[in-house]
Amino acid sequence: MNKLDREFYNRDSIIVAKELLGKVLIHETDGQRISARIVETEAYMGVEDKAAHSYGGKRTPRVEIMYGGPGFSYIFMIYGMYYCFNIVTREAGTPQAVLVRAAEPLEGTELMSQRRFGRSYEQLTKGQRRGLTNGPGKLCGALSINRSFNGMDLCGNKVYVEEGKSGNFSIVTTKRVGIDYAEEAKDYPWRFYIEGNEYVSVK
DSSP states (O other): OOOOHHHHHHOOHHHHHHEEEEEEEEEEETTTTEEEEEEEEEEEEEEETTSSTTTTGOTTTTTTGGGOSBBEEEEETTTTTTTEEEEEEETOOEEEEEEEEOOOOOOHHHHHHHHHHSSOGGOHHHHHHTTTTTHHHHHHHTTOOGGGGGBBBBBBBSSEEEEEOOOOOOEEEOSSOOOOGGGGGSOOOOOOEEOOOOTTTOH
16 A cells, blocks of 8 residues: 655644544564554644744744654653654645544554553453544554654654555545633634544544
8 A cells, every 4th residue: 555655744733634534554573563544543733833932922832743744653641641643744844734533454453452451352342342443642652652653754654644546435524522721722622523424533
């Protein structure tokens, strides 16, 4: 399958967030390919978005990667324990990004299961299987993505996104999750997910 190139990411975050749905996130690790179909994303629109880490042009060592250009990973931690995987969009100097909130496991489910639950995939209940990757922290845990991946080139060969199989699906557009601090921005309809997919985090 075709790997997404830098030009794909070099666009408005809302466009990229929608078009990432159905694409396949891949981590090549220890000679094994782990992959999951992206089913839920959120767009963060930079300096004018009160929910974005770069709101108001904020520049700290943590957010600096978002100012550097498209197609790189931005990893941050929430609640002091969960990592979130974001993809930087737009040209250098415009700090936008897309949060990948949830995905549907495809390859490497045994490894995902061991990393998330410490047991075989076959031993998992249906609910636990759904729980492998149905949230941003769960997704990072299953795919072994942590802070050391911050700033990784997603056009490289370790963590990247492929086109995936073509297929028809409907996109649900709604407000983002967990950003009640963001005043009016908490209600912006910048979260997108594949309608009917069981791995979506919040419906």
